[in-house]
Amino acid sequence: MTIRIRSGLCAALSAALCSTLLSVGVNAAPAANVTATRLTNAEREPAQWMTYGGTYSEQRFSPLKKINDANIGQLGLQWFADYETNQNQHGSPLYIDGVLYVSTARNVVHAFDAKTGKQLWKYNPVIQGERLRYNLGLVNRGIAAWNGKIIMGTLDARLVAIDAKTGKEAWSTDTVPASLGMGDMGNRYSITMAPRVAKGKVFVGGSGGEFGVRGWIAAFDAETGKQAWRFWTVPGDPAKGFESPKLAEAAKSWVGEWWKTGGGGTVWDAAVYDPVTDLLYFGTGNATPWNARARDEKIVDNLFTASIVAVKPDTGEYVWHYQEVPGDSWDYDAVSPMMTADLMLGGSKKHVLLQPSKNGFFYVLEAATGKLLSADPFTEVNWSTGIDLKTGRPIEVPGSRYETEPWNLAPGVQGGHSWHPNAFSPQTGFVYIPAWEAYFTMAGQAPGARPANGGFSLGISMGTRVDPDKLKPYARTGVRGRLKAWDPVSRKVVWETEAFANGGPTSGVLATAGNLVFMGNGGGKQLTAYHAATGAKLWNYDAQTAVFAAPISYEINGVQYIAASVGGAAQGGYFAPTYARMLVFAVGGKAVLPKQEPYTPPQLNPPVSTASAELIEHGGRVYTQHCSVCHGANGLQARTSFPNLTVSALLHVQEGFDYVVRQGARADKGMGSFAKELTAEDSAAVRAYLISRANALKLAAAPAPVVPRQETGHADN
Numbered sequence: 001m002t003i004r005i006r007s008g009l010c011a012a013l014s015a016a017l018c019s020t021l022l023s024v025g026v027n028a029a030p031a032a033n034v035t036a037t038r039l040t041n042a043e044r045e046p047a048q049w050m051t052y053g054g055t056y057s058e059q060r061f062s063p064l065k066k067i068n069d070a071n072i073g074q075l076g077l078q079w080f081a082d083y084e085t086n087q088n089q090h091g092s093p094l095y096i097d098g099v100l101y102v103s104t105a106r107n108v109v110h111a112f113d114a115k116t117g118k119q120l121w122k123y124n125p126v127i128q129g130e131r132l133r134y135n136l137g138l139v140n141r142g143i144a145a146w147n148g149k150i151i152m153g154t155l156d157a158r159l160v161a162i163d164a165k166t167g168k169e170a171w172s173t174d175t176v177p178a179s180l181g182m183g184d185m186g187n188r189y190s191i192t193m194a195p196r197v198a199k200g201k202v203f204v205g206g207s208g209g210e211f212g213v214r215g216w217i218a219a220f221d222a223e224t225g226k227q228a229w230r231f232w233t234v235p236g237d238p239a240k241g242f243e244s245p246k247l248a249e250a251a252k253s254w255v256g257e258w259w260k261t262g263g264g265g266t267v268w269d270a271a272v273y274d275p276v277t278d279l280l281y282f283g284t285g286n287a288t289p290w291n292a293r294a295r296d297e298k299i300v301d302n303l304f305t306a307s308i309v310a311v312k313p314d315t316g317e318y319v320w321h322y323q324e325v326p327g328d329s330w331d332y333d334a335v336s337p338m339m340t341a342d343l344m345l346g347g348s349k350k351h352v353l354l355q356p357s358k359n360g361f362f363y364v365l366e367a368a369t370g371k372l373l374s375a376d377p378f379t380e381v382n383w384s385t386g387i388d389l390k391t392g393r394p395i396e397v398p399g400s401r402y403e404t405e406p407w408n409l410a411p412g413v414q415g416g417h418s419w420h421p422n423a424f425s426p427q428t429g430f431v432y433i434p435a436w437e438a439y440f441t442m443a444g445q446a447p448g449a450r451p452a453n454g455g456f457s458l459g460i461s462m463g464t465r466v467d468p469d470k471l472k473p474y475a476r477t478g479v480r481g482r483l484k485a486w487d488p489v490s491r492k493v494v495w496e497t498e499a500f501a502n503g504g505p506t507s508g509v510l511a512t513a514g515n516l517v518f519m520g521n522g523g524g525k526q527l528t529a530y531h532a533a534t535g536a537k538l539w540n541y542d543a544q545t546a547v548f549a550a551p552i553s554y555e556i557n558g559v560q561y562i563a564a565s566v567g568g569a570a571q572g573g574y575f576a577p578t579y580a581r582m583l584v585f586a587v588g589g590k591a592v593l594p595k596q597e598p599y600t601p602p603q604l605n606p607p608v609s610t611a612s613a614e615l616i617e618h619g620g621r622v623y624t625q626h627c628s629v630c631h632g633a634n635g636l637q638a639r640t641s642f643p644n645l646t647v648s649a650l651l652h653v654q655e656g657f658d659y660v661v662r663q664g665a666r667a668d669k670g671m672g673s674f675a676k677e678l679t680a681e682d683s684a685a686v687r688a689y690l691i692s693r694a695n696a697l698k699l700a701a702a703p704a705p706v707v708p709r710q711e712t713g714h715a716d717n
């Protein structure tokens, strides 16, 4: 592999960096030598995609235009590479010096020769089972590159650095070590967001708001993984003292004993380092539990939940915050992807931070101060009539807090826009939003009911059925996704596509200088290119599977490529093929995907149930406590992400069952050993319970196997 130095690039870089690049030499292995200088000047290297959002501005705009609105009809598949996974793919790739890096589900990372698709290495970590239980999908949204290392957060809340040449682990840091004194709460975090890297530090936050944890973002030394600082987004137990005066101040916006359920405010997606202001901005999640009334009788602001916060990247010191949703009751995380841009507002150029938020409003903040400049609905909103620009607070619609009656919320908890990345084109001046019209019926839990500490912590009654004629403000369901072009200056939608006919959600978005916007269709399995100025549909590709992740673009030897990591959890159950792959397109590409073969799911074929009723009952208790989160209540598979155990061949042999359950034989697929939690007797009881369940299902001639619901790719946590 050759490291190419473009003319003029060395002039823009430090002498030390250029000598590093040159020393790599012709035909040396690629090294992902991304450093502060190179990242800060990423605009000068349009052929690369070195950071999650393309550049530090996170505009996801590629200045490449060899693929454009004139030749898009000739865009074809250049190469593809299959993944070994049965999960949703949310990871946005990186392209650096000839190599395409991508994180796939369950933290498997692939490095491909970006021209040919040849796999250079694969990193497949073992994930701790006790932490894997606390997440809403085995997803990962992306990686960071720094000085020869690829850096990723894991589902068991570690931060790992992988040698970009070899794929071997360089360092691994537990981001929530026991020394933090969180006890069991420390095991309920995961990391799904892409780490960001700047000034030699990696910034990452922990997910888990729905499981009752305390939100944080922390910085780690990119060379060693050693923690530099941690910013807690909500105050902890006052009896233990607050970590900073700012948190003591924030504690005044809480009542009750919030620290017992963690408080929430998790940092699980958006983070932007801004070289212009030298600030790090990040979004925080909803307060825990969802329902403000379940937190306390009194509704208070709960800082810094559902907020955008700016800190100094070197120290983590607080600089400013803007709270989008004080006292949130609607799961309105403020974590949706953000970007910086320079806009002409009111006759002067302003450096701003932009966020189309989950709550349905498009926010424009002054980047240096956090001052709210505008906030307008970009999709259907029925909880607020607008944002008061003087106070920055939403004007709430009476009844929308579902205190006395259920409320059919828009946007629902799925969000008017979730984690799927947006794009901004400096050419058109539009922000391209993968926007949803989403509905969800919110209903308070029974009076006096308290959310469980440590469980799935929402404080609402799920699945409440209300006569549609009586539902306020109207009864609608589901999610309809479409692409919208939003003008942040005139504060309105300029064009929008039809909503997807299948009602499915969207993928992330890529905008290019070739007058193109690329977006995928989660349910419809399509990748589509639209005209950036008009929204006209110009090109379409049948991806054979759901498209959730945002595509990227790169260039090698004058050829532009579009890369999309595709894949949705198998609709036919865990063992069905998902067709999860890396797809890379170029003008004139002629590669063809293999034809999809008909698939027959495994049938119920259990051994005869001979165990005692006591053993089966004990097995049921153990199963419910340890297995049902992933494998489904009563042995019925709840999600396509995990195997349906009633059809498992392992039911026939206890040794084989134990080999997986107690010896961790499938740890590489995310099923860690349960030897610490389950004795050999427990494991035998669980098997007996599953055999009993499988026989009952077979006898009842239940549809076999149960067809699980299709994953939507929310993984909102």
Ligand code: CA
Binding pocket: 209, 210, 285, 286, 331, 332, 333, 716, 717
């Ligand atoms: Ca949430």
